[in-house]
Amino acid sequence: MEYLGRVIGRSVRHLRFRAFYGMEFQLGEILVIEDEERGRRLLARVIDIEYGADAPGDDWWERTAGNMMQGDGKGGFEMRERERRLFEVGACTPLGFVDGGTFRKPKVLVPHFSKVRRAEEADFAFLTEKMGDIEAGLLRSGDRKVPIRVGISGEAFPHHIGVFATTGMGKSNLMKTLAASAMRCGRYGMLVLDPHGEYFAGAPGCKGLSHVPEAAERMVVFSSRSLPGAHNTIKISAHEIKVEDLLNLQEYSDAQREALHALSAAFGNEWMIQAHTHESEELVEMLHKSFFLESINVIKRRIKRIMDSGKVTRDREVSMTRTVIDALKSAKVVLVDTGSMPEHEELLVSTVLARAVLENYQRVYERPEDFKFLPPALITMEEAQRVLGTSKGTIFSRIAREGRKFKVGLCAISQQPKLIDNQVISQFNTLFILGLADKRDRDILRDASKQDISDLENEIQTLMVGEALVTSPFVPFALPLAVYKFEDYLDEMSASQKGKKQKAGPDKGFY
C-alpha cells in the first residue's frame, strides 16, 4: 500500500493533500483517502498539482532560487532538509465513499489529516458489476492501467452515444473495439456506416473488423468496391427510397417539395421509377398540371443523378434494407463500407438504411410480444457533425430524438462536437471523450455530459491517444478509460476463443 501523504483541507467538494517529497502522482490519478474513524474509504481524483514548501517568509522561493543561481558553477548551493521542507500539494475532487461493497456520493468530510494512498485493484472492485457487456478497455488512473474492464451495457445503445476526439486520438480504434465486442457478445445489433472505408481491412498497418474471430458468423458486410473478403454489393432498390429521404439530404423549394409529395401520392413506392422513366411534360400531365415544368425538371435531374450512380436499381426484388434489418434483428454487426463513394451517394445510402431501420423497429413496437425480444440496435455515423447540425432535418437527428422508445440508438462520431446541434447532443447519454484540443468543443461536452466534468478540464487537455473519459448516467462518476488497442483486443479474443474450444472438448486424461 503506497502511502502518499495526508489531507490538509479544504472543503467537502475540494480536497487538498500534502505529499511526501519526491512522491510522484499524476493529474487524473484516482487516490484513496482512508477514513479510519468510520472504517471506510473515499476515492478522489487528482485535478491539479501544485508546489509546496515549509518556507519562512513570502519571498523565500525567490531568495532560494537566487541563492541556487549564485551557486551555479561555484560548487552549488546546498538546501538544508530539502526532503522535509519541499513537497507537492494535490488538489482532488472526491468521487465517493466505498463502504463495504456500496458506493456513496461524497456528502461529508473525511477527518482532518486523513492518510492518502495510491488506489489498488481491490479498491475498484465495486465497479465491476456496473460494467456493461460491451467492452471498451481498462480502467485508467492517470496513465496507469488498472486491470478492471470498462465497458457499457448494450442495453444503453438506444440512449445514444457520442464519441469525440481531435483527429488521430483514437475514435476509429474505439469503434472497431466496440463492434468486435458486440460480435463477441452477440446480443445487440450494430449498423456501422464507414465513409472512410477503414473498418473492414483496417488502415495500412492496422487490423480491421474482418480479422475478428467471430466475424464470419456475426458480421454482414456491404461495399461498393472490391474488399479482401466476403461481402455484398451496395445496391438499393429505387422502391426503398422515400421522398423524405431526398428531403433529408437536399434543399428543395416549397414548389419542388409539393411536387415530390404529389409524385409519391400518385405512384406510391414506384414514384422514383416513374419520375425517372417519364418525360417532364408527361409528368406534369400525370399530376394534373398542378406543377410547373421547371420544378419537375429539377426533380428529374436529381433523380437521374441518383439512378445513374450505379448504387440504385429499378429491381424491386433487390432489398438491401431487408437484409440489413434482418441481420440487426439477429444481433449481428452490419458494416456498410461506403469508402469509394462520393459523399452525396454515401449519405443517401446511410439515410435510407437508417430510416428503414427506425421505421421497421417502430412497426415491431406495435407488437409488444415481439418487441420484447427485439435486440437493441446502434447506428454509428462517422463525421456525424455533417448530419447533426440542426435538431430537425435529418433522419439521424430524428433517431437521436425519437429512437430510444423503439430501441434504436445513434452513435455519433465527430472531431467537432461544437458543430452538432445542442438539443441533439443533449440526447447522448453516454459520451466517450478522448483528447480534444479545442476549448469550445470541450465546453460543449461539459454542458452535455450527464456527469459533472467541469473539474476535469486539465485532465481532458492532457489525454493521450487512446485515453478517454466515459460519462453516462449508468456509472457512478466519469470513468477514466484506457481504450484497448484494437489489435491487442483481437489477440486477446483469439486467445480466449482457443481457451474456450479447449475447454469445450473432453478433458485430456479424464478417461
Ligand SMILES: Nc1ncnc2c1ncn2[C@@H]1O[C@H](COP(=O)(O)OP(=O)(O)OP(=O)(O)O)[C@@H](O)[C@H]1O
Ligand atoms: N487505444 C489505443 N491504443 C493504442 N494505439 C491507439 C489507440 N487508439 C488509437 N491508436 C492508434 O492511433 C492511431 C489513430 O487512431 P484512430 O485512427 O482510431 O484515430 P481517429 O480519432 O479515428 O482519427 P481520424 O480523426 O483521423 O479518423 C492509429 O494508428 C491507432 O492504431
Ligand SMILES: [Mg+2]
Ligand atoms: Mg477515424
